[in-house]
Amino acid sequence: MLAIRTEQLTKYYGKARGILDVDLEVRTGEIFGFLGPNGAGKSTTIRLLLDLIRPTSGHAEVLGLDAHRDRLAIDRRVAYLPGDLSLYGDLTGAQTLHYLGNLRGGVDTTYRDELVRRLELDPSSRIRSMSRGNRQKVGLVAAFQGRPELLVLDEPTSGLDPFVQLEFERLADEARREGRTSFISSHMLPEVEHLCDRVGIIREGRLLAVESIATLKERALRRLEIEFASPVPPDAFRDVPGVRDLRVDDARLSCTVMGSLDALVKAAAGFEVRGIRTQDTSLEEIFLAYYGAGPEAPHAAA
Amino acid sequence: MLLRSVFTKTVRDLRWPTFWTALALFVGGGYFTLLYPTYATQFKLTELLDQLPAAMKALIGAQVADVSTATGFLNIELFPMILPAVLAGFAIALGSGATAGEESRGTIDVLLSYPVPRWLVVTQKAAAIVLSVVVVAAGLWVGAVLGAAASNSPLDSGRVAEALVMAALLALDFGSIALLLASGTGNRGLGIGVSVALLVVMYFVNALAPVISGLDSVKQASLFFWYLESNPIRHGISIGDSLVLAAVAIALFLASLVAFERRDLAA
Ligand SMILES: Nc1ncnc2c1ncn2[C@@H]1O[C@H](COP(=O)(O)OP(=O)(O)O)[C@@H](O)[C@H]1O
Ligand SMILES: [Mg+2]
Numbered sequence: 001m002l003a004i005r006t007e008q009l010t011k012y013y014g015k016a017r018g019i020l021d022v023d024l025e026v027r028t029g030e031i032f033g034f035l036g037p038n039g040a041g042k043s044t045t046i047r048l049l050l051d052l053i054r055p056t057s058g059h060a061e062v063l064g065l066d067a068h069r070d071r072l073a074i075d076r077r078v079a080y081l082p083g084d085l086s087l088y089g090d091l092t093g094a095q096t097l098h099y100l101g102n103l104r105g106g107v108d109t110t111y112r113d114e115l116v117r118r119l120e121l122d123p124s125s126r127i128r129s130m131s132r133g134n135r136q137k138v139g140l141v142a143a144f145q146g147r148p149e150l151l152v153l154d155e156p157t158s159g160l161d162p163f164v165q166l167e168f169e170r171l172a173d174e175a176r177r178e179g180r181t182s183f184i185s186s187h188m189l190p191e192v193e194h195l196c197d198r199v200g201i202i203r204e205g206r207l208l209a210v211e212s213i214a215t216l217k218e219r220a221l222r223r224l225e226i227e228f229a230s231p232v233p234p235d236a237f238r239d240v241p242g243v244r245d246l247r248v249d250d251a252r253l254s255c256t257v258m259g260s261l262d263a264l265v266k267a268a269a270g271f272e273v274r275g276i277r278t279q280d281t282s283l284e285e286i287f288l289a290y291y292g293a294g295p296e297a298p299h300a301a302a
Numbered sequence: 303m304l305l306r307s308v309f310t311k312t313v314r315d316l317r318w319p320t321f322w323t324a325l326a327l328f329v330g331g332g333y334f335t336l337l338y339p340t341y342a343t344q345f346k347l348t349e350l351l352d353q354l355p356a357a358m359k360a361l362i363g364a365q366v367a368d369v370s371t372a373t374g375f376l377n378i379e380l381f382p383m384i385l386p387a388v389l390a391g392f393a394i395a396l397g398s399g400a401t402a403g404e405e406s407r408g409t410i411d412v413l414l415s416y417p418v419p420r421w422l423v424v425t426q427k428a429a430a431i432v433l434s435v436v437v438v439a440a441g442l443w444v445g446a447v448l449g450a451a452a453s454n455s456p457l458d459s460g461r462v463a464e465a466l467v468m469a470a471l472l473a474l475d476f477g478s479i480a481l482l483l484a485s486g487t488g489n490r491g492l493g494i495g496v497s498v499a500l501l502v503v504m505y506f507v508n509a510l511a512p513v514i515s516g517l518d519s520v521k522q523a524s525l526f527f528w529y530l531e532s533n534p535i536r537h538g539i540s541i542g543d544s545l546v547l548a549a550v551a552i553a554l555f556l557a558s559l560v561a562f563e564r565r566d567l568a569a
Contacts, residue, residue: 052566
């Protein structure tokens with residue numbers, strides 16, 4: 001069974017494009033990353049899945065149920081963390097978790113307490129006086145506390161400090177081991193790449209590709225600069241597999257490497273290396289390199 | 303304890319506005335009945351009112367009451383205008399905020415991702431609003447009764463209660479207008495603006511109908527007509543007119559369920 005399936009899902013806000021003909025399939029038990037730059041249509045897709053907005057055309061199924069007709073049955077089994085999370089300012093964290101737990105028909109408070117402890121959330125202060133990161137923690141606990149079959153998390157890692165980010169990844173991983181599914185949107189591949197099994201890439205409202213992270217990593221492009229102790233002959237690097245855009249100026253080499261760095265590093269080892277700088281290319285660049293920008297997709301500067 | 307359901311949460315959200323408004327009406331009701339004897343003797347109210355031109359009397363509702371009792375005094379001072387305006391204003395503020403408040407604060411996304419139907423969210427919020435309006439109206443009643451007791455003024459507390467029921471129904475009508483507009487559009491300001499405008503227009507249409515002949519034929523379109531026509535504080539509650547007021551509120555409420563169900567919610 002698929003956790004999420006959309007068919008030609010399209011949303012226009014009046015005349016403004018939301019998403020166009022999105023066909024998405026998320027498998028049960030996987031962690032699926034939904035990636036795209038701001039304005040690509042991630043939140044639109046997610047809010048359609050949650051029946052908060054209605055499609056212009058097309059169709060969405062969640063856990064095998066119709067997103068609109070069976071919303072209640074879906075919401076009993078799904079947790080959602082909105083992208084721009086707003087909670088009730090006058091409630092404390094604990095009250096918020098209690099209220100939201102009640103709306104779900106009550107939750108296992110032992111697990112809630114464990115989540116609060118693991119994320120180092122102080123549940124006694126009011127939402128209003130919490131930092132953005134702490135509010136996000138409350139949202140995460142609220143999402144995880146009911147042990148939902150499907151977690152739909154819209155940019156869950158924005159505003160989290162690295163420690164919480166790590167704990168969040170553990171939680172998602174635990175959910176996966178229990179056979180539960182996570183659908184996580186992000187505009188930063190590095191934030192989710194070690195977590196996800198597969199990623200879908202959305203741009204300008206269109207789902208451009210779905211790839212496993214393993215495949216994407218093989219194709220990852222890295223910009224590399226190597227500084228040598230003395231000038232090196234360009235020919236020594238010309239035929240190294242995976243190297244593109246090679247430039248050699250005296251003792252400085254720069255290029256783009258696709259996939260493994262191994263061959264290049266070995267070639268460089270024949271000379272005295274002073275320093276290596278690598279720069280991972282953005283998701284968008286990897287994507288554009290492989291799938292090309294669509295006709296209506298102007299090349300956004302990375 | 304108050305965070306069990308959308309209903310109890312809304313009761314909790316409304317507890318302070320409700321308390322303060324009820325207190326204000328308690329003080330207002332007490333003020334008028336407590337001071338009634340002073341007014342009655344010092345200002346010779348009956349004679350004073352007799353000298354007013356008809357249009358003026360119509361505007362303040364003096365044609366429907368006599369001021370020889372505290373009940374009649376309230377009927378002039380509070381019931382034609384101030385009380386319905388305060389109650390309706392209160393109901394408009396709450397009705398417009400019911401779901402549009404959650405939308406503008408951005409909490410609607412979280413709320414409606416839980417297994418609660420949209421119609422039930424509106425219904426539970428509306429129920430909490432009805433409760434608040436009842437509490438606020440009761441505040442006036444208690445104030446008036448205590449004030450009358452303290453000043454030994456003749457007050458028919460049963461009649462005051464009956465009139466308050468009709469005033470509360472009128473207020474809920476305006477609250478439902480605000481609810482329909484705000485939940486149907488997500489725009490709280492629109493809900494408030496249009497309902498307040500209707501409140502003012504409807505008040506004047508009914509109040510001036512006896513003196514401006516053109517208005518007489520349209521006065522039934524004014525909700526104030528159904529509230530005041532039977533002069534409830536003097537003759538008791540009019541079941542027929544109350545049903546009209548209640549039917550309007552229920553119809554508008556049902557319409558807002560439909561309107562809210564269909565909408566794209568604001569992000
Ligand atoms: N309520 C709305 N009204 C009009 N346009 C909207 C609305 N919500 C989103 N959009 C537009 O739809 C597109 C997709 O937005 P969104 O789904 O929020 O993207 P993302 O979450 O990927 O940043 C954007 O161009 C955005 O401007
Ligand atoms: Mg977004």
